[in-house]
Amino acid sequence: MFGKLTPDAFIHGPVETGAQLIVVVGALVVIGLLFYTKSWGWLYRNWLTSVDHKKIGVMYLVLSFVMLMRGAMDALMMRAQQVVAVGDSAGYLSPDHYSQIFTAHGVIMIFFVAMPFMFGLINLIVPLQIGSRDVAYPFLNSMSLWLTVAGAMLMNLSLVAGEFAAVGWLAYPPLSELQFSPGVGVDYYIWALQIAGVGTLLSGINFLVTIIKMRAPGMWLMRMPIFVWTVLGSMLLVIFAFPILTATLGLLSLDRIFGMHFFTTDLGGSAMMYVNLIWAWGHPEVYILILPAFGIFSEIVPVFSQKKLFGYTSMVVATLLIVILSFVVWVHHFFTMGAGANVNAFFGIMTMVIAIPTGVKVFNWLFTMFRGRIVFATPMLWFMGFLTTFILGGMTGVLMAIPGADFQLHNSLFLVAHFHNMIIGGVLFGFFAGFVYWFPKIFGFTLNERLGKWAFWNWIVGFLLAFIPLYALGLMGMTRRLSQVDPIFQPLLIVAAVGACVIALGMFFQILQLIVSVLQRKKNIAGPDPWPGPAGGGRTLEWATSSPPPHYNFASIPRVHGRDAFWVLKEANGPVKEGKTWPERRSSALEAAHERTHIEMPKYTPVGFIVAGCAFLSGFGIVWHIWWLALLGLVAIAIILIARSFESEIEYTIAV
Amino acid sequence: MTTHPSTSSGHVQEDKVVFGFWVYLMSDCVLFAGLFATYAVLQNATFGGPSIAELVSVPFVLTETMILLTSSFTVGLALLAAHRHSGTTTLRVGYGAGKKYLVLTLLAVTLLLGLAFLGMELKEFSHLLAEGNGPSRSAFLSSFFTLIGTHGLHVFFGSLWMLILMAHIVIKGLNPGTVRKLTMVSLFWHFLDIIWIFIFTIVYLMGALAL
Ligand code: HEM
Numbered sequence: 001m002f003g004k005l006t007p008d009a010f011i012h013g014p015v016e017t018g019a020q021l022i023v024v025v026g027a028l029v030v031i032g033l034l035f036y037t038k039s040w041g042w043l044y045r046n047w048l049t050s051v052d053h054k055k056i057g058v059m060y061l062v063l064s065f066v067m068l069m070r071g072a073m074d075a076l077m078m079r080a081q082q083v084v085a086v087g088d089s090a091g092y093l094s095p096d097h098y099s100q101i102f103t104a105h106g107v108i109m110i111f112f113v114a115m116p117f118m119f120g121l122i123n124l125i126v127p128l129q130i131g132s133r134d135v136a137y138p139f140l141n142s143m144s145l146w147l148t149v150a151g152a153m154l155m156n157l158s159l160v161a162g163e164f165a166a167v168g169w170l171a172y173p174p175l176s177e178l179q180f181s182p183g184v185g186v187d188y189y190i191w192a193l194q195i196a197g198v199g200t201l202l203s204g205i206n207f208l209v210t211i212i213k214m215r216a217p218g219m220w221l222m223r224m225p226i227f228v229w230t231v232l233g234s235m236l237l238v239i240f241a242f243p244i245l246t247a248t249l250g251l252l253s254l255d256r257i258f259g260m261h262f263f264t265t266d267l268g269g270s271a272m273m274y275v276n277l278i279w280a281w282g283h284p285e286v287y288i289l290i291l292p293a294f295g296i297f298s299e300i301v302p303v304f305s306q307k308k309l310f311g312y313t314s315m316v317v318a319t320l321l322i323v324i325l326s327f328v329v330w331v332h333h334f335f336t337m338g339a340g341a342n343v344n345a346f347f348g349i350m351t352m353v354i355a356i357p358t359g360v361k362v363f364n365w366l367f368t369m370f371r372g373r374i375v376f377a378t379p380m381l382w383f384m385g386f387l388t389t390f391i392l393g394g395m396t397g398v399l400m401a402i403p404g405a406d407f408q409l410h411n412s413l414f415l416v417a418h419f420h421n422m423i424i425g426g427v428l429f430g431f432f433a434g435f436v437y438w439f440p441k442i443f444g445f446t447l448n449e450r451l452g453k454w455a456f457w458n459w460i461v462g463f464l465l466a467f468i469p470l471y472a473l474g475l476m477g478m479t480r481r482l483s484q485v486d487p488i489f490q491p492l493l494i495v496a497a498v499g500a501c502v503i504a505l506g507m508f509f510q511i512l513q514l515i516v517s518v519l520q521r522k523k524n525i526a527g528p529d530p531w532p533g534p535a536g537g538g539r540t541l542e543w544a545t546s547s548p549p550p551h552y553n554f555a556s557i558p559r560v561h562g563r564d565a566f567w568v569l570k571e572a573n574g575p576v577k578e579g580k581t582w583p584e585r586r587s588s589a590l591e592a593a594h595e596r597t598h599i600e601m602p603k604y605t606p607v608g609f610i611v612a613g614c615a616f617l618s619g620f621g622i623v624w625h626i627w628w629l630a631l632l633g634l635v636a637i638a639i640i641l642i643a644r645s646f647e648s649e650i651e652y653t654i655a656v
Numbered sequence: 657m658t659t660h661p662s663t664s665s666g667h668v669q670e671d672k673v674v675f676g677f678w679v680y681l682m683s684d685c686v687l688f689a690g691l692f693a694t695y696a697v698l699q700n701a702t703f704g705g706p707s708i709a710e711l712v713s714v715p716f717v718l719t720e721t722m723i724l725l726t727s728s729f730t731v732g733l734a735l736l737a738a739h740r741h742s743g744t745t746t747l748r749v750g751y752g753a754g755k756k757y758l759v760l761t762l763l764a765v766t767l768l769l770g771l772a773f774l775g776m777e778l779k780e781f782s783h784l785l786a787e788g789n790g791p792s793r794s795a796f797l798s799s800f801f802t803l804i805g806t807h808g809l810h811v812f813f814g815s816l817w818m819l820i821l822m823a824h825i826v827i828k829g830l831n832p833g834t835v836r837k838l839t840m841v842s843l844f845w846h847f848l849d850i851i852w853i854f855i856f857t858i859v860y861l862m863g864a865l866a867l
Pocket residue numbers: 072075076078079102103105106107109110113114167168169170416420423424428466479480481482500503
C-alpha cells in the first residue's frame with residue numbers, strides 16, 4: 001500500500017530531527033496564520049489561481065527567498081562543521097548527513113533560488129519592457145510556477161520523510177546508482193528536478209514566444225532593451241539544454257527503477273556518459289543564469305550613469321556568441337576524464353574564447369560609466385561589487401581552462417571559490433541589483449536606501465572573507481566535500497566561517513530593509529519613474545506605466561520609435577532638462593503616441609495549481625514506490641488537461 | 657457554404673500557439689538527440705548479450721515503417737481537407753458538414769494505423785522479453801528499449817491526442833480553434849515520423865548491415 005514508506009522513514013538522528021521540526025512547525029505556523037487571518041479565500045482568489053505575470057513573478061521571488069534561507073542555513077552548517085571537525089574530532093554532523101547537506105545546498109541554490117529568482121524578475125519585467133499586456137501563454141505560465149514550487153516542496157519533504165541524496169549536486173553515477181545509494185535520497189533528487197525542470201522548459205518556450213511575438217509596434221529586435229535580449233538568449237539555452245537534463249535524469253531513474261544499465265559499473269554501463277550528458281546541460285545552465293544578470297546590469301548602468309548604453313550592437317552580438325559557445329565547452333568540467341590531449345586542448349581553448357564576449361560586455365559597461373554622472377544608489381553598488389568579484393572569478397576560470405592547471409585544481413576548494421565567485425558575485429548580485437532597481441515599479445514604493453547599503457557592504461565583505469581563503473586552501477591541497485579536515489586548514493576555514501556569518505548579517509539587513517520599507521511605504525511612494533535623473537532616470541518602457549502597473553500593464557499599447565523607447569518619448573517632448581519631472585510631461589507624450597484598443601485578458605484559473613499538486617503526489621509516489629499514487633497523479637493530470645481543452649471562455653474583455 | 661476569415665486577434669493567437677508548438681518540437685528533438693547519442697555510445701556494449709544485428713528483422717521493421725509513413729500521409733490529407741477552401745489559396749477555414757466527416761474519417765484511419773504501429777512495437781518488445789533479452793540484459797538493450805520506447809510513448813500520446821481532437825471536432829465542428837489543434841497534432845505526427853526514420857536508419861538498417 002505505501003511502498004517503501006514505513007514509520008522508520010520519519011525517525012532520524014538529533015540534528016535531522018531539528019530540521020524536521022523546523023519544516024513541520026513552519027508549515028503549521030503558515031497554515032495557522034492563514035486560518036487566523038481568514039486569508040484562504042484571498043490567497044486562492046488573488047494568488048493561487050492568478051495568471052497575471054506580475055503576481056506570478058512575485059510568487060517566484062517568494063519561493064526564491066524562502067529557499068535562500070534554507071540554502072544559507074545549509075551553508076552555515078557546513079562552515080561550522082569544517083571549523084570543528086578537525087583532526088580527531090568528528091564534528092557534529094555524520095559524514096552521510098554532511099554529504100546530504102552539501103548536495104541539498106547546491107541543488108537548492110541553483111534550482112530553487114537562482115532559477116526562481118531569475119524567472120521572477122523575467123516575469124515581472126519582460127512583458128513591461130516589450131510593451132505587452134501579458135506573456136504568450138498566461139495559463140502555462142502559472143503551471144510553470146506551480147511545477148517549480150512542487151519540485152521545491154518535494155525536496156523539502158525529504159527533510160521530514162526519508163532522506164535526501166548524498167551524492168553531490170549533479171549526482172554522478174555510479175555513486176548515485178541503486179548499488180551504492182539504495183535509499184530514497186537520489187529519487188527525491190531526480191523527481192524534484194524533473195518536476196521543476198518541466199516547469200522551466202515550459203517557461204522557456206513561453207518567454208521565447210512572448211519576446212518574438214508580443215512586442216509593441218515599432219519595437220524591432222534591434223530596439224529591444226538588452227535585458228530582453230539576454231532573456232531571449234537565456235530562454236534559447238533553456239529550450240536546447242533542459243531536454244538533455246530531462247533525458248539524463250530519466251536514464252538514471254530507469255537504471256534505478258527498472259534495473260537498466262546506462263551508467264552502472266556492470267553489464268556495459270558507462271558512468272562517464274552521464275558526466276558528459278549532465279554537463280552538456282550544466283554548462284549552458286550557468287549561462288542561463290548569468291545572461292539575465294548581464295542584462296540587468298545593462299539596464300542599471302545607463303540609468304545610474306545617466307548616459308545611454310555604450311556599444312548596444314556589440315552587447316547583442318556578445319550575448320548571441322555566448323549562447324552558441326556555451327554548448328561547446330562542457331568538457332572543461334572534467335578534463336581529468338582522460339579524453340586525451342587534443343580533446344582537452346579544444347575545450348580549453350573554447351573556454352578561453354568564451355571569455356572574450358564576456359570581456360566585451362565588461363568594457364561596454366565601463367565605457368557607459370566613463371564621463372557619466374554616476375549616482376551611487378544601491379543597484380549601482382551591487383554592480384560595482386559584481387564587477388570586482390566577477391572579474392576575479394573570471395580570471396580564475398580562465399586559469400582553470402588550462403587543462404594542465406586544472407588537473408591540479410579539479411575538485412579542490414579553488415574550484416569552489418571560483419564558482420561561488422561567479423554565482424554569488426555574478427548571478428546573485430545581479431538579481432539583487434535587479435530586485436532593488438525594479439522593486440518600486442512592482443510594489444509602488446521604494447526600498448530603504450540606507451539599509452540597502454548596509455546589506456550590500458555586509459554581503460561584499462562577507463563574500464570576500466568567506467571565499468578568498470578558499471582559493472588559498474585549494475592551492476594548499478584541500479579537496480571539496482570534506483566532512484572532516486586536516487588541522488593545517490583550520491585557520492583559513494575559521495576566516496571563511498566568519499565570512500559566512502557576515503553574509504548572514506547581510507541577509508539580515510535585507511530582511512530588515514524589506515520590513516522597514518513596507519512599514520514606511522506611505523512615505524516612500526514611488527512615481528512611475530522614480531530613479532534619479534532629469535525628468536526621471538527611466539529609459540525603457542516599464543517606467544512609462546504607473547507603479548505598480550495596472551493588471552493590464554498599459555491602457556493602450558505604446559508605440560516605439562527607437563532604442564530606449566521611453567527616453568525617446570521623453571525627448572520627443574522637448575529637450576530633457578534638469579528640474580522638470582516626468583509626470584507632468586507624461587500625459588502629452590504618452591497619450592499622443594498611443595493607440596487605443598479593447599483589452600482582452602485571460603481569466604484566472606486553478607488548473608495550473610492543481611496539475612502541479614498532482615505532479616507532486618505523483619513524484620512522491622515514485623520516490624517511495626507507491627505505484628498507485630504515482631499512476632493516480634498522472635491520470636488526474638491527463639484528465640484535468642483534457643477537460644480544460646474543452647473549455648472555451650478563457651478570456652474576458654475590459655472595455656476602454 | 658459560409659466561410660469566416662479569422663479575425664485579426666484570432667489570427668495572432670493562432671500564430672502564437674503554433675509557433676510555440678514548433679519551439680516545443682525543437683526541444684523534443686534535443687531530447688531524442690540525447691537518446692540517440694546514448695544509443696550510439698552503448699550500441700556495442702552488449703556484454704555477452706545479443707547484438708542489434710542478431711535481433712533485427714528487416715521485413716518486420718519495414719512494415720512498421722510503412723504503416724507509420726502511411727499514417728503521416730493520411731493525417732496530412734486530413735489537414736488539407738480541413739484547409740481546402742474553394743477559390744482561395746490562403747489557409748482559411750471552411751465549415752461544411754461533409755468536410756467534417758471527411759476529416760474525421762481520415763483521422764480515424766490515422767489513429768488506427770498509429771495503433772497498429774504500437775501493436776507491432778509491443779509485439780517486438782514482448783518477443784524480446786520472452787527470450788530473456790529485456791532492457792536490463794545489457795547496456796545496449798537498455799538504450800535500445802529506451803530510445804524506441806520513448807518514441808512509442810510519443811506515438812501513444814499522439815494517438816490519445818488525436819482521439820481527443822476527434823471528440824472536439826465532433827462536438828464543435830471545424831472552426832479556427834479545432835483546425836489549429838489539428839495543425840498541431842499533424843505537426844507532432846510528422847515529427848514522430850521523422851524521428852522514426854532516424855531510428856529505422858540508425859538502429860535497424862545500420863544494425864542489420866553490420867552483420
Ligand atoms: C550564501 C553564501 C554561500 C555560502 C557560505 C556557501 C558555502 C558553500 C560551501 C561551504 C560549499 C561546500 C564546499 C565543499 O564541498 O567543500 C558549497 C557548495 C556549493 N555551493 Fe555554495 N555557498 C553559498 C551560496 C551559494 C549560492 C548562491 C549558490 C548557487 C546559486 C551556491 C552553489 C553551490 C554549489 C552548486 C555547491 C556544490 C555542492 C556540491 O559539492 O555538490 N552556493 N557552498
